[in-house]
Amino acid sequence: MNYQIELRHLYYFKVLAEELHYRRAAERLFISQPGLTRQIKQMEEIYKTALFERGKRFVKLTPAGEYLKKEVELLFTHYHNIHTQIEKIGEGKIATLKLGFIGSAVQTILPELLTRLKSQQPMVDITLNELSNEIQMELLLKDELDFGFVRMENFPPKIESLPILTEHFALVVPKGHPLSQTKKADFAHLKEESFILFSRAYSTTYYDLVMSIFRDHHFIPNVTLRTVNALTIFNLVSQGMGMAIVPSSLKKGYNADVDFIELKHIPQRTTLYLAWNMENRNPGIPLFLEITKKICG
Known part of the structure; x- marks a missing residue:
């Protein structure tokens, strides 16, 4: 046969x-x-x-x-990507890039990157999707994303990463809270408070890092709510549902009735990474990496 x-x-x-x-x-x-x-x-x-x-x-x-x-x-994902790239080249485009990101990337490097990319190569098509860290990893491995902006420490073997920004955390409290006037939050007084945190689905390593802050201060927090959305966290904090700990860059770009108390005195830091699949042959990847390295260099 x-x-x-x-x-x-x-x-x-x-x-x-x-x-x-x-x-x-x-x-x-x-x-x-x-x-x-x-x-x-x-x-x-x-x-x-x-x-x-x-x-x-x-x-x-x-x-x-x-x-x-x-x-x-x-x-079939690769077949679809070939089809898309050929269509874009036929339209005079250089490439199409699919970017995943978490909310804090929008408050830091992403707008500058996109502005610089469009200025140098206006014929690159860009699609943006706000996604959790874990989902971005899944899609990068399947070539359904070209780049991801993530907060995690351990990457699969096929994934390359570039550190973009390392920053400290901030405690989020309702507007006008008594702690708002302090410059250094005393965790000894927070043991009875309720907390709203990014869930483990946001990123396992990020969640464990935040929980290590509480361990260092010898208590297990009363986590009443978990979510993957920063604005949801801020809205819940503003309504008195609890406090939160977030990357300090998230204090930019959100109109919520909350105050941020910088946690510069603790050792924990969080790093935003750019991640991509080293086997992805999208012609737009080298260009995006070149621009990113110039901004971060």
């Missing part, structure tokens, strides 16, 4: 691996269910291994199928 794997086979496999249901997958693909079954059987004959386990009431991936699913997702 002289079959060869074609792109359509991989796309059929991808849809079935997502649906794990032949009828639904066939409907998505606008082909008959027997036709889909034949295509998958052809693939299994070519690869000489089963990709799906089939029962009367279930369809699930085999270990080989799980592996192929991950590779096919990367393949």
